[in-house]
Amino acid sequence: MEDFRKEQILSVRRKKKRMRKIVLSALVVFFCSLIGFNLYINESFGITYYTVCSEKIGSDIRAVLLADLHCKEYGHKNEKLVEAIAEQKPDMILIAGDMVNYDNRDISVAVELCRDLVEIAPVYYCYGNHEAVLMHGLPESERLAVDEYIRQTGTTFFYNNFITATVNGNTIEIGGFQGTSHGEGFEEWIKNPLEEFEASDHFKLLISHFPGLYYEGIKADVNADLAVAAHYHGGLIRLPIFGGLYHPDDGFFPRYSGGEYRLEHATLIVSRGLGDHEWIPRINNQPELVVIDITGKEGMQE
Template identity: 30%
Template structure:
């Protein structure tokens, strides 16, 4: 049977060949393996909503994601990341999954909690499962590490973050889409339409489902921004459920639900990043009038 090629697949193959040429040069290889993966971009975003309570105006929420400890990211780098996050003094810290690249092969899980425990945020620390956290028989191991790190692990669960004034916002976390058991209706229907809400969902492309519920902001990771990009073309390869929304800010559905896709910290499959700089995201909540 004769195989046909689309124009896009032809261009992608051609560009992949060009990128391969770049990466085989000494500078390209050195940059993609040793320089860009060790850079860190702090992305700052304002989130506007009239659902934000007055007491939460100018409060900050920090998202980090996809550390993938073990492949090319190590504990010393994690300690540096913790120091950087603490220097930003966020009110809330959210981790959107994929802590270890291969949990059953990682030799130092017991050394992770003392590092993550040092993260400081007065209104709490929350985490969800990513596909790598369930993979490699890592489900229980990840749960233990996250809870020992003083994070609340949200698995199809909804919590409130409440101020002394009694004002609150809602935060929920779905189980991983690929290897877990996400309960969309059961979880997201518990969100209050008049209350500002954040949904932590590892894979971004299910935003079309989340947008059918009263979600103000979905935070995801998973895609790594493609991990390798080309100018004017974007990511060469994106993972399942990370193709439609590979990185950055979007508005989804008729409700214009806000979605932010974080490029993550570490790498997976191959220890390279090219034009997909690791990032942490600092969101500042801004109350607007109706």
């Protein structure tokens, strides 16, 4: 009887040991699969669609928004990205900055991409903090005229200014304004063009790299029909329900990490970006290309 009990105890122990091995193996497979899936989606991009309605629009406009590429390439010379943009048949292409890296003087990826994109539709580019460092944040002998190289492709490069454009018969104002200070006198420097932009009765589209412009920047109550931004890379790690987890500039749960937001005077759409330049990897946060349909049809937007 005693031998039988010992055998029962040993049998239970063996079963528990096997179960622990099975559970451990399952966890290893799960986490390896999760890491593999995350690596896979980070090497591709998804497409996110939004619709914005305005009574100022007669004929519909389709805009494609890209940002935060950080010199990343999807296929040879970004052929996959260019092809995906062309398939959307955009009327205009918006770039919300940080297509380059401040610590890399080779900006050929951004330049070649712009050269290809202008063959699809007019391209409007507002600089981000990485372009700003290359243009003005380095010793004078090390600076790089990013704006000049981009303009040579036929791209409209905004430097705290705006233009009036006609898109599908609609007269619209398109502006690119930075949201953070570049030192003493910066706010006065852009005050007049920004106020002139806001005073227009036409549809107003504002490109600003920093979402912070809309709650702590120089013009938190900016008056625009549509505003687009980027910078936060989707909050790097995205959690279900809560959204972006962290960005070094804004801490945990950045206010506008990615998606659509209704402001007092504008609809704000924030891109999660196409690349990365942070030590924290993107997790559950696939790079994205944004497509925005701007329509005058009522009932298209909640």
